[in-house]
Amino acid sequence: MSKYELRHDEANCIGCLACEVHCKTNKQLGPGPDPCRVIALEPVEVGGLPRTRFVFMPCFHCEDPWCVRACPTGAMQKREKDGIVFVEDSLCIGCKSCIAACPWGTPQWDPATNKVVKCDYCMDRIDAGLQPACVTKCVTGCLSFGEANEVPDPRRERYARYILAEPAGGKDTSP
Amino acid sequence: MTSPMAPNASSVGAPGRRTVYSMCGMCAVRCPMEVTVEDGRVTWLQGNTHDQALGASLCAKGAAGLFLESDDERPQTPLIRAGERGGGQWRRVSWDEALDYIAGKLTETIDVFGGRGIALSDRGGPFTDLTQTFVRALGSPNYFDHDAACAGNVHNATRSLYGFGAAGLLFDYQHCKHLVLYGRNVVESLMVKEAKAFMAAVARGMRCTYIDPRATITASKATRYWQVRPKSDYALNLAIIHEVLEQDAYDKDFVARFVSGLDYLREAVKDTTPEWQEPHTGVPAAELRAFVTEIAADAPHVIFHPGWMSARHRQSFYVSRSALILNALMGSIELPGGCVLGKPPEHYGRKGLNHLTDRVPEVKEPRVDGAGGERPQWDPAIGMLHQAFAAMETGQPYGIGAYFAYRHDPFTGMPDPEATQRPIEKLKLLVSIDVRYSELGWFADVILPESTYLERANILGQMNGPVPVFAMRDQAIAPRFDSRPAWWIFREILHRMGITQALDFETIEELWNYQLDGTQVTVAEMREAGIVPLADAPRLIPRDELTFPTPSGKIEIESEVLKQAGLESLPAYVPKEAPAGEKFTLLFAKTATLAQGQSLNNPLLNERAPRQVLWIHPDRAAALGIADGDEVEVNGGGRYTGYLPAKVTRWIHPDAVFMLHGYGATVPLATRARGLGVADQRLQHGKLYDFDPAGGGCALTETVVQVRRRTSEGAAG
Numbered sequence A: 001m002s003k004y005e006l007r008h009d010e011a012n013c014i015g016c017l018a019c020e021v022h023c024k025t026n027k028q029l030g031p032g033p034d035p036c037r038v039i040a041l042e043p044v045e046v047g048g049l050p051r052t053r054f055v056f057m058p059c060f061h062c063e064d065p066w067c068v069r070a071c072p073t074g075a076m077q078k079r080e081k082d083g084i085v086f087v088e089d090s091l092c093i094g095c096k097s098c099i100a101a102c103p104w105g106t107p108q109w110d111p112a113t114n115k116v117v118k119c120d121y122c123m124d125r126i127d128a129g130l131q132p133a134c135v136t137k138c139v140t141g142c143l144s145f146g147e148a149n150e151v152p153d154p155r156r157e158r159y160a161r162y163i164l165a166e167p168a169g170g171k172d173t174s175p
Numbered sequence B: 001m002t003s004p005m006a007p008n009a010s011s012v013g014a015p016g017r018r019t020v021y022s023m024c025g026m027c028a029v030r031c032p033m034e035v036t037v038e039d040g041r042v043t044w045l046q047g048n049t050h051d052q053a054l055g056a057s058l059c060a061k062g063a064a065g066l067f068l069e070s071d072d073e074r075p076q077t078p079l080i081r082a083g084e085r086g087g088g089q090w091r092r093v094s095w096d097e098a099l100d101y102i103a104g105k106l107t108e109t110i111d112v113f114g115g116r117g118i119a120l121s122d123r124g125g126p127f128t129d130l131t132q133t134f135v136r137a138l139g140s141p142n143y144f145d146h147d148a149a150c151a152g153n154v155h156n157a158t159r160s161l162y163g164f165g166a167a168g169l170l171f172d173y174q175h176c177k178h179l180v181l182y183g184r185n186v187v188e189s190l191m192v193k194e195a196k197a198f199m200a201a202v203a204r205g206m207r208c209t210y211i212d213p214r215a216t217i218t219a220s221k222a223t224r225y226w227q228v229r230p231k232s233d234y235a236l237n238l239a240i241i242h243e244v245l246e247q248d249a250y251d252k253d254f255v256a257r258f259v260s261g262l263d264y265l266r267e268a269v270k271d272t273t274p275e276w277q278e279p280h281t282g283v284p285a286a287e288l289r290a291f292v293t294e295i296a297a298d299a300p301h302v303i304f305h306p307g308w309m310s311a312r313h314r315q316s317f318y319v320s321r322s323a324l325i326l327n328a329l330m331g332s333i334e335l336p337g338g339c340v341l342g343k344p345p346e347h348y349g350r351k352g353l354n355h356l357t358d359r360v361p362e363v364k365e366p367r368v369d370g371a372g373g374e375r376p377q378w379d380p381a382i383g384m385l386h387q388a389f390a391a392m393e394t395g396q397p398y399g400i401g402a403y404f405a406y407r408h409d410p411f412t413g414m415p416d417p418e419a420t421q422r423p424i425e426k427l428k429l430l431v432s433i434d435v436r437y438s439e440l441g442w443f444a445d446v447i448l449p450e451s452t453y454l455e456r457a458n459i460l461g462q463m464n465g466p467v468p469v470f471a472m473r474d475q476a477i478a479p480r481f482d483s484r485p486a487w488w489i490f491r492e493i494l495h496r497m498g499i500t501q502a503l504d505f506e507t508i509e510e511l512w513n514y515q516l517d518g519t520q521v522t523v524a525e526m527r528e529a530g531i532v533p534l535a536d537a538p539r540l541i542p543r544d545e546l547t548f549p550t551p552s553g554k555i556e557i558e559s560e561v562l563k564q565a566g567l568e569s570l571p572a573y574v575p576k577e578a579p580a581g582e583k584f585t586l587l588f589a590k591t592a593t594l595a596q597g598q599s600l601n602n603p604l605l606n607e608r609a610p611r612q613v614l615w616i617h618p619d620r621a622a623a624l625g626i627a628d629g630d631e632v633e634v635n636g637g638g639r640y641t642g643y644l645p646a647k648v649t650r651w652i653h654p655d656a657v658f659m660l661h662g663y664g665a666t667v668p669l670a671t672r673a674r675g676l677g678v679a680d681q682r683l684q685h686g687k688l689y690d691f692d693p694a695g696g697g698c699a700l701t702e703t704v705v706q707v708r709r710r711t712s713e714g715a716a717g
Helices: A018-026 A066-070 A097-101 A123-127 A155-165 B065-070 B095-113 B128-137 B152-162 B192-204 B217-221 B233-246 B252-258 B262-268 B274-281 B285-298 B316-330 B385-394 B417-425 B486-496 B508-516 B523-529 B560-564 B603-608 B618-623 B712-716
Strands: A004-008 A037-040 A044-046 A049-051 A054-057 A076-078 A085-087 A108-110 A115-117 A143-147 B017-023 B032-038 B041-047 B079-081 B090-092 B118-122 B143-145 B169-171 B178-182 B207-211 B224-226 B302-305 B339-341 B402-406 B429-434 B446-449 B461-463 B469-471 B531-533 B583-589 B614-616 B631-635 B641-648 B656-660 B704-709
Touching (some): A018 B603, A049 B224, A066 A097, A085 A115, B095 B446, B118 B128, B128 B486, B152 B560, B178 B285, B192 B217, B207 B217, B207 B285, B385 B417, B508 B523, B523 B531, B614 B631, B618 B641
Parallel strands (some): B118 B402, B207 B224, B402 B429
Antiparallel strands (some): A037 A054, A108 A115, B032 B041, B079 B090, B079 B446, B614 B656, B631 B704
8 A cells, every 4th residue: 555644534524525626626627537535424313413424535545456457558557656556647548447447436537538537645746745635725624644654643532532521411422 | 999908916927836815706705815826827726824724725616716717608798788688688898888888877877866776786795895985986875785695684683782793703613612503504604714613623522502403514513403493593592591591600790791781681581481492492491401501611611603694584683682692691702712802903003904985975865775774773884685676666765776786696695586576677777797697697787797806806805803804815817808807897987977086096006005005014015925914913802991882882682773773672582383284494505515606607516516405304204205315396485396306304304394505597608507406596485575674684484385296297397
């Protein structure tokens, strides 16, 4: 797997979909392809309260990516130095083998170029010392990015506060 | 004849890469933003990090601004109507011709109605000094912002208690221990900075009580959710106040020093017990008592949010007012974690921006809506637009012959556009100044294309807050089409009316220099950061110096202004009948990707837009034979019927159905939005002149609709 982690702090997500649009505008994509998605599930009841759950789906940047194996031209590649899986645009012939191969539906078809586009953690920005577009402009700051173990993880501290503070009469209703 | 060009702001079109500070224009929140321009093209948009509370954050609408810019489906030249109003036949004309035409019609209007017969509405915000100057220069008092269908009730409620408007109170979520929200859907009806502060506070452990007939995503973040009966929130508040007094849980020192009318309050709520409210709201009395005990423990770091969009029902003004009274009772005024007062620059020994309105004589005519006159309870600074429509229709108290809708679309934002066509028909002149084709604009005589927010500079804005700031929207790029910035458009119209003094500026920099004169802030400093705070850190007003700009200098529970208006300060709650059978109260809202009707024609936001569905409670749906996903028909009593799929969910109160607002557009040239979904405002049949008399805001959720499963005959019709 890539050495990075793109963490989604689900409790702090509001499902505003800003990340999806930031991603698309950074890659200059029009309607159609969605390199990342936030999927909102219908509210469920937890301790008598409505709770909407969100799942953030960029690319997992697999250790042995099936999309890379499926690609007949070598356009889909795994970057040696950090494990980012990306498409070399000039080699992509738009055959969609990677789209079929990926178990999570990550590679996206771009009708404007007839090629594939996917989450590459905004390699261009990372190489310039910046953060991916989705992380940079996230409304609540629920997305964070960096080398694994260096990304801030608020979960333990937050859970500790919950069990000590019991804000809702002892029920764990953590959002 | 060649149309006169508007000068670009300096540096526009310069080669290479540069950063321009702007303010987002994708919704009315206008977040400060940073624009990266490379060789005259915008390549990156993000929040302005000089505003630390915002950082680089930007919402989906803000990001999609690039696609507004590149979109061809917007007015590209001035257009003059060629056929019937609304007939969709337009003639492309030069700016000279359009402006001459407008000036001619304005002269006709003034001959018949006088200057006061000209009205303008916009969407409020930091740039209204310009539009107010324009209206005033023409001799009219009739400037309106859009608040009749938005924040009018909360604004006027704040005024009646505190003496200043809604912008005078800012909520410190950062230090708040318990936030109470009455349908204020913070994370979907999005102000980025507010949502960010809210989520940080929730993560820190702030309690949040969310009160709404519908469980929004904000409800999903709350620690308590009350699914109250629609329009019953005033009853709830009367009982909360009763219980606060009963438990002696108010800040006696604060109330004694800064609040008047406690006896009046005791009398008003003496019978509104927790048990009394239970059948009205559905909230169990014991839960309400527990809530008050909890609030009292967290006081004074508690906020009862008085609302934002508060044009809901006929007692919405009193919902806001009672919430604001609760803040006073908690003593949470001008404290960390409470309601912090907005400070003018003078508080920090600084000078504010010079007003453009000072360049034109004050207009003594009474306003057509009576605001500040016969209706002293309505702030004349915002007005109530439905009464302008009433005057267009009836000629009473006097006629309105010309109307400018500046980046405002009352056919989407106000109820019952079919009814609004009656007053519109009587106008001599209807002008839409906008970056897009609006529903109202389609019925205009003239459409003037304003340059997009990336293509124009605005006048500077001043926002009073804990720390007041000056804010700039600089021009990032040159206009793609034959459009103009607003300051130039209004200047040119005034010039043609022989009024040269009001907006006598050749360039935006010249105008900015007028605004900044004497403030010790320069245009260059503004351009360096986009926002310039006028103090290093917020300084709260010491308790000893706290006064309020009301007649008594105190927070007036019993309001002098309301008394003058012949209104009660806290009337009895009017019980709501539960709609039965096929009848439901129609509720509406938006999500984070929607900006009323503005966003749906944007290619990326159209793609993000949720499928519009009708939320309906399982018990009511079952009785009507409606299953999840079934197509239903919705009718509000008029000729318009909407068809959409049902979403059967227990997260909506049985008395109500809900749909997203901003759908159902009709303008043929906006092809992506056209025909998409159902227009809730067209279901608000007969509601144009239905409003809360105290606050003036529209009573949009007084709408009762009939819901049926769509039959094959229905499908044929």
